[in-house]
Amino acid sequence: MNFAPSSEKPDNSRPAIEFDQLVRTFGKTTAVNRVSFKVFPGEVFGFIGPNGAGKTTSMKILSTLDTPDSGSAKVDGFCSVNDPERVRRRLGYMPDGFGAYANVTCEEYLDFFARSYGLRGKDRIHSLRNVMGFTQLDQIAQKPITGLSKGMKQRLCLGRALIHNPKVLVLDEPAAGLDPRARIELREMITALADDGKSLLISSHILTELAEMCDRVAIIEQGGLLAVGSVEDILSGDHQRSSEDTTGGQVVTESGQLVVQILGDAGAARSWIENELSLTVRITGNSLQFPFSGSAEDQAALLRKMVDSGIAVVSFSNKQRSLEDAFLHVTRGRVQ
């Protein structure tokens, strides 16, 4: 990939994207409720939440397509409301739908957007060549866009968002409906763009869809941020709780589940654990599962006590919280 290099050294400590106490209401619906977070240069940031959580609304405000009731959204320090031209020059937005443009080829489509951004002469040709090479659309440059596969349409939309070589990319549900191969290819393109110093804000309903490609994620529900942190932090429950958790939602606090396999009477072992730890134990065959938030030493002490009390322990393990578990734990499935 060879997007025009900047002679300026990027200032990686300055946020490329900054939401500050963003609020947007539609009638009685608070679509976005005091959302604040920052994305830094070269960072891939996942914006995760169920339907109607407020992702698209926040992204549209950042992309100058909507205005907030209060708070601000900034790109490279420029406010989307007060400085929309500067924001548009620095940002590429890929919406979650694909506009229908019949009877144009891939190249004509991208050329239209290159011209719309004021690219002329050599700059336009250079930009088209770069983008079509990067997205591998050069192989189908003369194909009409109406017949493209979903994966190719996504490439074309990404190409359109990239045509003016923006510093910031906002991708709304880019992985939705893609087959596994197209998803891997998308991930590779996203990683390459981040390696090039671009900042990416990417939305999804599904944490697992973005987990491998994101440096950090924010989880949003009913307009309010519930958690911000790395995927590992979210899994371990060690993420930053949103200082403005306007929903009053409980966020992850416990560390995981212990799974203990035993020989013999699982019912008796369950009673022993329930008495000892004052909690509920689930039995599946000879396997007992229960929440446990202690340290490694606490686990070792519990194992010793179980063996001393005559329970025939075959295996004793700490089940890592799955991404889906963590997501379900942080959110509560509330839809507006």
Ligand SMILES: Nc1ncnc2c1ncn2[C@@H]1O[C@H](COP(=O)(O)OP(=O)(O)OP(=O)(O)O)[C@@H](O)[C@H]1O
């Ligand atoms: N133009 C609008 N007029 C009225 N309500 C709106 C409008 N745009 C969004 N909303 C409402 O705001 C809330 C947030 O919607 P938004 O599209 O931002 O959510 P989302 O997280 O992107 O969801 P999805 O993943 O389903 O696209 C929803 O309740 C939605 O119905």
